[in-house]
Each structure stands twice: as C-alpha cells, then as structure tokens.
Amino acid sequence: MDYRYLGNSGLKVSEITYGNWLTHGSQVENDVATQCVRAALDAGITTFDTADAYANGAAEQVLGEALKTERRESLEVFTKVYWPVGPKGVNDVGLSRKHIMEGINASLARLQMDYVDLYQAHRYDHETPLEETIQAFADVVRSGKALYIGVSEWDADQLRRGQELARQAGFSIVSNQPQYSALWRVIEKKVVPASRELGISQIVWSPMAQGVLSGKYEPGKDAPSGSRATDSKGGSQTISRFMDDKTLTAVQRLKPVAEQAGLKMSQLAVAWVLQNDNVASALVGASRPEQVAENVAAAGVKLDKDAMKAIDKALSGVVET
Numbered sequence: 001m002d003y004r005y006l007g008n009s010g011l012k013v014s015e016i017t018y019g020n021w022l023t024h025g026s027q028v029e030n031d032v033a034t035q036c037v038r039a040a041l042d043a044g045i046t047t048f049d050t051a052d053a054y055a056n057g058a059a060e061q062v063l064g065e066a067l068k069t070e071r072r073e074s075l076e077v078f079t080k081v082y083w084p085v086g087p088k089g090v091n092d093v094g095l096s097r098k099h100i101m102e103g104i105n106a107s108l109a110r111l112q113m114d115y116v117d118l119y120q121a122h123r124y125d126h127e128t129p130l131e132e133t134i135q136a137f138a139d140v141v142r143s144g145k146a147l148y149i150g151v152s153e154w155d156a157d158q159l160r161r162g163q164e165l166a167r168q169a170g171f172s173i174v175s176n177q178p179q180y181s182a183l184w185r186v187i188e189k190k191v192v193p194a195s196r197e198l199g200i201s202q203i204v205w206s207p208m209a210q211g212v213l214s215g216k217y218e219p220g221k222d223a224p225s226g227s228r229a230t231d232s233k234g235g236s237q238t239i240s241r242f243m244d245d246k247t248l249t250a251v252q253r254l255k256p257v258a259e260q261a262g263l264k265m266s267q268l269a270v271a272w273v274l275q276n277d278n279v280a281s282a283l284v285g286a287s288r289p290e291q292v293a294e295n296v297a298a299a300g301v302k303l304d305k306d307a308m309k310a311i312d313k314a315l316s317g318v319v320e321t
C-alpha cells in the first residue's frame with residue numbers, strides 16, 4: 001500500500017480508503033462487514049470513512065465494533081456531519097454550532113472512540129453563517145475530538161471562503177470529498193484547481209461508479225444477484241444513474257484496455273482516479289472481502305498516456321464533466 005499526505009497537513013492516508021456507505025448496517029450482514037474491515041487491514045488500508053447518517057447511525061456502530069481491538073494510532077478514521085440521524089428535530093440537520101457539537105459527541109459514542117482523525121461537513125449549509133460553522137469546527141479541533149477538518153462536495157468558491165475563515169480561526173481545511181470516477185469528472189474544471197491553490201486534497205467517492213466500472217453489469221442482461229443494482233434497501237436507486245445501456249456498453253469497451261494494462265477493470269477504475277495528484281485517496285466500498293483484496297492492487301499503479309487515452313476513447317459520450 002502507498003500513502004499520501006492529506007492536503008498541506010502532516011497526516012498520511014492510505015491511497016485506498018475503505019468506506020461503508022450502503023453496506024454496513026444495511027446491505028451487508030455484520031459478520032461480513034467485519035470480514036471486509038479485516039481484509040482491508042490485512043491489505044494495508046489504514047484509512048476508514050463513514051458518516052453519522054449512513055444506515056441511520058448503524059454504519060458507525062458496525063465500523064467502531066470492527067475496529068475496536070485495533071491499535072488506534074495505526075488508523076485514520078473519518079466521519080461526517082450534516083444530515084439527521086434518527087429523529088428529525090428542527091436542529092438535527094445542517095452545520096449549526098448545535099448540530100456539529102451534538103453530532104461529534106454522538107458519532108464518537110457510536111464509534112466507541114475518543115477522537116476521529118477527520119471530521120467532515122457532509123455538504124455545504126446555505127442557511128447557517130459560514131463563520132458559525134467554521135468556529136464550531138475550530139472548537140471541535142481544540143477539544144481534541146477531531147484532529148483535522150474536511151468537507152464534502154463543496155464547490156470552488158465555498159472552498160475558498162471556508163479556507164480563508166478556517167485560517168483566521170487557527171486551522172486549515174485539509175480535504176474535500178467529491179464524487180470522482182472515469183465516468184464522473186465534474187471536479188476537474190474548478191474544484192481541483194482551487195484545491196491545489198488552497199492546499200486541499202480530494203478523497204474521492206464512488207471511484208468505481210458504485211461497481212459499474214468493474215464491468216459486471218452488461219447491457220441487456222440481469223444484474224448479478226447480491227450486487228448493488230439488486231439492493232432494495234437503497235443501492236439500486238443510487239446506482240441507477242449509471243445503469244443505462246449506452247453507459248454499460250461504453251464500460252465494456254474498457255475490457256481490452258484493462259487487459260493491456262494487466263489489470264482487472266475494477267483495478268483500472270480505481271487506478272484511474274489515483275493518477276490525479278490532487279487525489280489523496282480513493283474511497284472504495286465492498287460487499288465482500290474478496291473485493292477489498294482485489295481493489296487494493298490499484299494502489300501504486302501508474303497508467304501510461306496510451307492507457308489514459310484509450311480510457312477516454314472508450315468512454316467518449318458518456319462522461320459527466
């Protein structure tokens with residue numbers, strides 16, 4: 001496993017982060033979730049991403065239980081705040097001081113941890129003054145309950161303003177967590193250039209387009225049983241944006257490109273996001289331990305110019321930019 005620095009900070013993260021959205025506490029039974037975490041640790045993954053809202057708090061609980069016997073200093077644990085968990089009181093959403101302070105305490109209790117390494121604003125809050133949010137994050141850092149602060153899906157202007165206020169408050173935003181894959185390249189135009197200026201890294205979600213870039217969904221055929229596209233608890237809905245025949249046909253054209261590079265299609269997809277040097281880590285999910293073992297082989301892979309061009313050609317017409 002290779003490791004990269006998160007933003008301008010001294011924190012190193014594994015190039016592959018294991019994330020548990022839609023799986024832990026939902027699609028996947030707890031014993032399989034624990035096996036996936038074990039497989040991740042065995043493969044050298046030290047970085048784990050969750051959120052309070054995943055499976056209504058259950059994802060944090062499952063991850064905390066799976067990690068509780070590990071040496072805390074050898075792990076980087078990330079969680080998030082924004083969406084409500086459980087009852088939806090008027091203050092149970094957003095980035096107010098109240099929700100952030102209550103959110104971090106509740107997350108730490110579910111994770112059975114004294115601190116998280118990275119606490120992330122899951123979205124931008126257009127209603128709370130940014131000054132209030134940043135001051136609350138500064139206090140969370142000062143209290144030792146989170147060591148670093150990140151955000152998720154903030155645009156370039158939001159990152160600029162947030163970083164300016166964070167620096168005034170005595171800390172820095174070290175990361176942004178956007179969607180990024182060979183099929184979804186929206187951050188390349190503005191977010192990545194702004195982040196480079198600001199010393200912010202990307203930790204990118206759905207690098208495999210939720211499994212689609214593994215090539216296992218073939219146009220005109222039923223989705224394999226047990227896959228996210230068949231998950232009635234939410235997965236089939238979230239993956240549907242990539243499940244049209246045009247996209248699935250284009251993805252199949254990546255097969256010879258992967259073979260030429262000596263990789264599985266899943267590994268090619270994860271390696272592709274890691275070619276961007278503003279990406280600190282690819283956030284990969286898994287419903288089975290074998291997938292974790294397969295995906296980690298993408299760390300450290302260098303794709304040459306011909307491979308990158310062949311990927312663009314194969315996916316021409318189906319890429320969101």
Ligand code: NDP
Pocket residue numbers: 018019020021022023049050122152153177178204205206207208209210211212214216226227228229266283284285286287288291292294295
């Ligand atoms: P991926 O694109 O990596 O998709 C993971 C899914 O693809 C797995 O659950 C599995 O689903 C399938 N898969 C994984 N490996 C393989 C393989 N080798 N071969 C075939 N299929 C495979 O990422 P996710 O969409 O799961 O997102 C990853 C993480 O990103 C989340 O856990 C979360 O931490 C974060 N995230 C953050 C968001 C945010 O707003 N900040 C939003 C969404 C995610 P199956 O086997 O069921 O088909």
